[in-house]
Amino acid sequence: TINVRWNDGETTTVPVSGDNFMAGGAKGMRLSGEYKHVSGGGSIAFGGGNSFLSESSHTFFPDGTFSSDSSSSFMVGPGAGADGASAMGGSNGGGVRGRYDVDGYTLKLTYPDGRISRLSFAAYVHEMNKLDRSSLMLNGTVYFRND
Numbered sequence: 541t542i543n544v545r546w547n548d549g550e551t552t553t554v555p556v557s558g559d560n561f562m563a564g565g566a567k568g569m570r571l572s573g574e575y576k577h578v579s580g581g582g583s584i585a586f587g588g589g590n591s592f593l594s595e596s597s598h599t600f601f602p603d604g605t606f607s608s609d610s611s612s613s614f615m616v617g618p619g620a621g622a623d624g625a626s627a628m629g630g631s632n633g634g635g636v637r638g639r640y641d642v643d644g645y646t647l648k649l650t651y652p653d654g655r656i657s658r659l660s661f662a663a664y665v666h667e668m669n670k671l672d673r674s675s676l677m678l679n680g681t682v683y684f685r686n687d
Contacts, residue, residue: 559666561666562665562677563662563663564643564646565643570642572601572671574685574686575599578593580592593613597686607638608636608649609636637652646659647678660679663676663677
């Protein structure tokens, strides 16, 4: 089991079962599909103007290739309907392609220019033998399959 102690002193016990246990993949494991992570925050919903949104995705192909993309946007200012200056902006990363290799808890991404990036990797144990997994954990962040 996993015991979680929250900031307020409360504790929660989470049983580990086949449905929520993650592990590294076998050397040479193949992946398939687009996996996406979206995060955001700020106060725009409460009338404030400061907010951000970030999205990143990795698309894996069974032949050992991948593409990655990311985008982000932000708004800073006094909020909707308020007087004063506001600033908005964003960025979009071009779809980068390359080759991937899974080996245990490591996902190695090799880019066409020779750069190598290593990410921590885990998948649900009960989906280990499936090509189309519901989610992957990359560098401690859960990426959900985008069907």
